[in-house]
Amino acid sequence: MSNSVLQLLWSGTLETLYMTLVSSAIAYVFGIPLGVLVYVSDSGGICQNRVIHTITGTVINIVRSVPFLILLVAILPFTRLVVGTTIGSAATIVPLVVAAIPFVARMVESSLKEVHAGVIEAAKAMGSSPLQIVYKVILPEAKPSLLVGSTIAVSTILGYSAMAGFVGGGGLGAIAINYGYYRYQSETMLLTVALLVIIVQVFQETGIWLVRKIDKREQN
Amino acid sequence: MIRFENVSKRFSSRKSTTDAMNHINLEIDQGEIYGIIGFSGAGKSTLVRCINLLEKPTEGSVYFQGERIQDMNQRQLRAYRQKVGMIFQQFNLLAQRNVIENICYPLEIAGVKKSQAVARAAELLELVGLQEKAKAYPEQLSGGQKQRVAIARALATKPEVLLCDEATSALDPITTRSILALLKEINEKLGVTIVVITHEMKAVEQICDRVAVMSQGTIEEEGTVRDVFLNPKSETARKLILPDHETEILEAHHMLRIAFDGQSAFEPVISEMTMACNIAVNILGARTENIGGKAYGQMLIELPKDHETANQMKQFLRDRKIHFEEGGGTHE
CATH class of the missing domain: 3.40.50.300 (P-loop containing nucleotide triphosphate hydrolases)
Known part of the structure; x- marks a missing residue:
């Protein structure tokens, strides 16, 4: 294997990590508040509001049902507006974030739903405001589950980033397509796939290790 | 308040x-x-x-x-x-x-x-x-x-x-x-x-x-x-006080529910009653608690068919100021 291929794979890996982690971080910045909003506005929630719940829920569902490749192409004008270009790693981050926000919001919502209703009732009975319930009760109690969700979200975003290789995105996905598919270099393709598997594995294991470390319910 | x-x-x-x-x-x-x-x-x-x-x-x-x-x-x-x-x-x-x-x-x-x-x-x-x-x-x-x-x-x-x-x-x-x-x-x-x-x-x-x-x-x-x-x-109160099967007993038998409210320990009372009335008492159920050194609880006893003895028993309990009620829901 030539040095140049190795170098290519190395820079591809870094690009992939960059796209995935930056997109995930931005998606969580927007996804957590959105998920909290959907959760608290639900019927029986601490700030029940049917209008807000229906609107947020519908927007999330619409964005989530568009296939990622279609979404990526559809928002090209928006991508150009934000980063000034439509190719390369930076340009991939925009559609990744757009696709990941509703996904993350749903993950967050389902984690929050795991918090026992009685605990929230107790917090209310002690005179907590809705904001205090969110910050001091619901989010901290859901932390382990949120972390599990984030490892799933990161793996999914990693998969999306590889898909973006088809339309001019960077990273390992682009290498797999450009070298492995268009130039029939099967070994290069296999190597990129192997690298993607390793990255997912590392994220997953790190996540699980962290959950075990922070979840007070499992420390006996 | x-x-x-x-x-x-x-x-x-x-x-x-x-x-x-x-x-x-x-x-x-x-x-x-x-x-x-x-x-x-x-x-x-x-x-x-x-x-x-x-x-x-x-x-x-x-x-x-x-x-x-x-x-x-x-x-x-x-x-x-x-x-x-x-x-x-x-x-x-x-x-x-x-x-x-x-x-x-x-x-x-x-x-x-x-x-x-x-x-x-x-x-x-x-x-x-x-x-x-x-x-x-x-x-x-x-x-x-x-x-x-x-x-x-x-x-x-x-x-x-x-x-x-x-x-x-x-x-x-x-x-x-x-x-x-x-x-x-x-x-x-x-x-x-x-x-x-x-x-x-x-x-x-x-x-x-x-x-x-x-x-x-x-x-x-x-x-x-x-x-x-x-x-x-x-x-409802009656059912809560008596365990479920005993409610049925209370309805089916002619009997007394004797309640102990902490003023008396129950054992001598029953023994003395049997001796005084010269009759063997059939105990259908009993539950007592020792709360703060006093006996709380209740006992279900079957009343004899013979009216005179039954009245004698009730009078005995009345004299001792022990609360009781008769089966079927009549109060004393």
Whole structure:
């Protein structure tokens, strides 16, 4: 294997990590508040509001049902507006974030739903405001589950980033397509796939290790 | 201190409406332990939740120290809730916080400085006897210990009232006893008014001053624990006092339910009665508790067919000032 291929794979890996982690971080910045909003506005929630719940829920569902490749192409004008270009790693981050926000919001919502209703009732009975319930009760109690969700979200975003290789995105996905598919270099393709598997594995294991470390319910 | 005036609560959904409470009137006095007893679905949990407005009554008024709590705004309501502690059947502790942090929670939201909060929490841990568990997480505690932490947490903001919603129903009998004793101690030491919701007559007998018997959203009878226990007037109270199979016995046989209210130990009484009346007594069921060195409880004995002997037995009990009632629901 030539040095140049190795170098290519190395820079591809870094690009992939960059796209995935930056997109995930931005998606969580927007996804957590959105998920909290959907959760608290639900019927029986601490700030029940049917209008807000229906609107947020519908927007999330619409964005989530568009296939990622279609979404990526559809928002090209928006991508150009934000980063000034439509190719390369930076340009991939925009559609990744757009696709990941509703996904993350749903993950967050389902984690929050795991918090026992009685605990929230107790917090209310002690005179907590809705904001205090969110910050001091619901989010901290859901932390382990949120972390599990984030490892799933990161793996999914990693998969999306590889898909973006088809339309001019960077990273390992682009290498797999450009070298492995268009130039029939099967070994290069296999190597990129192997690298993607390793990255997912590392994220997953790190996540699980962290959950075990922070979840007070499992420390006996 | 707490007064319900014609309070009703209706739960409505598209499919059905349920009247959980119908025109409830009751008054709970400062410093007492007030029991509300009834079977599941009687509406007692709804009632207790109307005291801190976790449930909003659909009709009527709830007053706390003369103030109508439904008229409070959100900020006043939160301040009011800090004066009303609550504990639950499932403890409802924060699983991701340790014991001290759990007790500090209500102080945190009340804006108490951290150092002060920790000091207060330590004080409360001592009161509930769990100093050595300060750093433990709820998962590492037994049910009784969790409820002790919950009690400490509920007392953190120095409430005037403590609401207990089936607080001992998830605990074994021995732990139940110790938690009830702790509640009694808190009532006596700190003067906290306590409202106990339960389906267990034993819990009421052990600590309550007065009791209301609830069924299908209404209060069937109310009075001192002694009166209700010795002379239950409602069907519900009778069923709660007697274990289920014994209700049937009471209906089927001609018999007496003798209630011991702590004035007399029961053994000599029965033996003396058999000797005095010269008859062997058939005991159908008995349950007694030793509370504070006195015998509390009841015994079901079959009455002889012969009327004269039966009357002789009743007269004997009357002379001894022992409360009893005859099977079939007649009172004495």
